Amino acid sequence: MAPEPNSEEDAYFDHNPPPSRTTLARHLALARAFIARHAAASPPRRVVLVTSGGTTVPLENQTVRFIDNFSAGTRGATSAEHFLRAGYAVIFLHRQFSLLPFSRHYSHNTNCFLDFLTTTPSAASAGNEKTQEQVVVQQQHQRKMAAVLREYQRARADDALLLLPFVSIAEYLWHLRELARALQPLGGAALFYLAAAVSDFFVPRERMAEHKIQSSEEFSAVAAAAGAGEVVPAARMAGKALVIDLDPVPKFLKRLVDGWAPAAMIVSFKLETDPAILTQKAEYALKKYAHHLVIGNLLSTRKWEVVFVSVLEGEKWIRVPRRRRTKSSSGVEALVGKAAAAESLKASPGSLEDGPQKDANEEEVDISEDGEPLVEIESLIIPEVKRLHEEFIARNSHR
Structure with missing residues (x-):
């Protein structure tokens, strides 16, 4: 039996159309063809929708000013690579210009990408005394870059990676709903890995200023007079202050389970800054949205530890061994373990905390001071x- 419509969620799509229906239609056509190809493969290939990066909240219809967050999309881009290694086909729904799988190794770097390259003269061609310069990768970077390039080319050759960009909160939510519906035919073989940093607040379309909000008192007064009698914009100048009244974004996470993708496995993330409430908030999200797995992480330790909270297995911490941790300018390593309850600090037999994990492609990872490979927690x-996911598919196949 189909779930009852949720008036608040349905009203959002009724009153907040996608910025470009043409773009949405084109992306959806690409996604449907991608899904169909992998569903028809022998054997059929599982498909994961990875969401990544942050969403903007426009303050004007002709957007100049907007609210944003700091997410670069590191978790999503890195996870997409590891999903490809695990045999999944990946639909990568990402914030435009955020990190992408494979290119992230060079675009998210303190060095300019051009610093990895150099030029070298080639031999003069017959009848041509001038030598032609060639652009090549510097010797010290060739091994790692070649490994990254091989993986990228393999993903392209297998048609296993589909990149779909979004920018605003409206674009993200429209894409999420339509892609979820497109994935329905896969049933339990579809996986949602919701790593995007989605805004909790937005400006409704009917309360959005049409033009750029004027910071000058004189021009803001003129704009206010021109719009007299209309709905007061949610973002506006009031004297010398900028006033922004935001509405909460309807909670669509439950809708994924109830209507958009009822047979798929849903994995969502919970990011917190307070170690004392991380596990509680993850458990709360698990019950409220009926997802199958919530991955909790602290802002200060997210590159080194996460907690899995699921109905079947309860709470399970995953940590990168201390000597294998990648460096983080924003991380606070002293906080690793602070969010865990006392009993969860005792590693169970076979726990991922028992020792260093062997990476399948050691040539591709950086090396720690003692010569061992560093480990990305996404691995x-x-x-x-x-x-x-395999357990989820097996369990539901017997129903």
Whole structure:
């Protein structure tokens, strides 16, 4: 039986159309063809929708000013690579210009990408005394870049990676709903990995200023007079102050389970800054939205530890061993373990905390001071998600 319509959620789509229906239609056509190809493969290939990066909240219809967050899309882009290694086809719904799988190794770097390159003269061609310069990768970077390039080319050759960009909160939500519906035919073989940093607040279309909000008192007064009698914009100048009245974004996470993708496995994230409430908030989100797995992480330790909270397995911490942790300018390593309850600090037999994890492609990872490979936590997260997804499929196949 189909779930009852949720008036608040349905009203959002009724009153907040996508910025470009043409773009949405084009992306949806690409996604449907991508899904159909992998569903028809022998054997059929599982498809994961990875969302990544932050959403903007426009303050004007002709957008100049907007609210944004700091997310660069590191978790999503890194996870997408590991999903590809695990055999999934990946639809990567990402914030435009945020990090992408594979190119992230060079675009999210303190060095300019051009610093990895150099030029070298080639031999003069017959009948041509002038030598032609060639652009090549510097020797010290060739091994790692070649490994990254091979993986990228393999993903392209297998048609296993579909990149779909979004910018605003409206674009993201429209894409999420339509892609979820497109994935329905896959049933339990579809996986949602919701790593995007989605805004909790937005400006409704009917309360959005048409033109750029004027910071000058004189021009803001003129704009206010011109719009007299209309709905007061949610973002406006009031004297010398900018006033912004935001509405909460309807909680669509439950809708994924109830209507958009009822047979798929849903994995969502909970980011917090307070170690004392992280696990509680993850458990709360699990019950409220009926997702199958909530991955909790602290802002200060997210590159080194996460907590899995699921109905079947309860609470499970995954940590990168201390000597294998990648560096983080914003991380606070002293806080690792602070969010865990005392009993969860005791690693169970076979726990991922027992020792260094062997990376399948050691040539592709950086090396720690003692000569051992550093470990991205996503290389530990994705195998666990895959295991849970396999159990999810097996369990539901017997129903």
